[in-house]
Amino acid sequence: MTIRCCSVFCGSRTGHDPAYMQAARALGTALGNAGITLVYGGGKAGLMGAVADATLQAGGTVKGVIPRFLEAREILHEGVTDLEITEDMPARKARLFDMADAYIVLPGGFGTFDEFSEVLVNRQLGLSRRPIIILNTRGWADPLIALLDATRQQGFADEGAQTLYEVVDDVAGVIRRLQEPSHA
Numbered sequence: 001m002t003i004r005c006c007s008v009f010c011g012s013r014t015g016h017d018p019a020y021m022q023a024a025r026a027l028g029t030a031l032g033n034a035g036i037t038l039v040y041g042g043g044k045a046g047l048m049g050a051v052a053d054a055t056l057q058a059g060g061t062v063k064g065v066i067p068r069f070l071e072a073r074e075i076l077h078e079g080v081t082d083l084e085i086t087e088d089m090p091a092r093k094a095r096l097f098d099m100a101d102a103y104i105v106l107p108g109g110f111g112t113f114d115e116f117s118e119v120l121v122n123r124q125l126g127l128s129r130r131p132i133i134i135l136n137t138r139g140w141a142d143p144l145i146a147l148l149d150a151t152r153q154q155g156f157a158d159e160g161a162q163t164l165y166e167v168v169d170d171v172a173g174v175i176r177r178l179q180e181p182s183h184a
Helices: 019-032 045-057 090-098 111-122 143-155 159-164 173-177
Strands: 005-010 037-040 062-067 084-087 104-105 132-135 166-168
Touching: 005 090, 005 111, 019 037, 019 173, 037 045, 037 090, 045 062, 062 090, 062 132, 084 090, 090 111, 104 111, 111 132, 111 159, 132 173, 143 159, 166 173
Parallel strands: 005 037, 005 104, 037 062, 062 084, 104 132, 132 166
Antiparallel strands: none
16 A cells, blocks of 8 residues: 555644744645655644745645634634644544544644644554654654653553654655555
8 A cells, every 4th residue: 555645643833843844844845745644633833834835835745624613713724735623632633533644743742742642543443554753853752762661661551562663853854655565
C-alpha cells in the first residue's frame, strides 16, 4: 500500500518556539509537493492552520474534519479542499483515523496527545498497522518519549512497544519514512 493520505495531529496554538511553526509549514509544503493528502483537525489557527495553508500553497489536497462545537473556537478553515463537520470529538477522531494511511504527530497539547495515544493503542492491539511518526522538532517530544520508555521499562508495556512508533527529527526524514517500501 502506498501512503497517499496522512493525518497530522498538532496544536491549535503555535507554541513558544518559532521552530514549531517552521516545521508545520515545512511539513505542509513537503506533503503537498509529494502529492500526499493532508487530513487534519480542520482549524485555521496555530500549527493546524500553518500545515494546512502550506499544503494548499504547495498545490496539495487538504481534508479538514472539525466537530460542530469547535467551528467557532478553532476558527474553521474554509479554504481547505474538503471540510467535514462532525457531531462530536469521537466522530472527528474516527474520521481522522480512518482516512489516513499514516499518522504524523507535531507539537501540540492535550488533544494531540489524545489522538496520538489512541492510534498508538490501536497499533498495540493489532487493530492498525499504519505508521505513526513523531516529528521531534527541537526535542519537543523528548518528555513524551521518556514517558513511553518509562512505561515500557516499568513493565506496563511490552518490551517491543517502542517499535509501534517512530521518532524523526526533521521533515525530510518524515517524507523519507513515508516513501519507504516498508510503509507501502
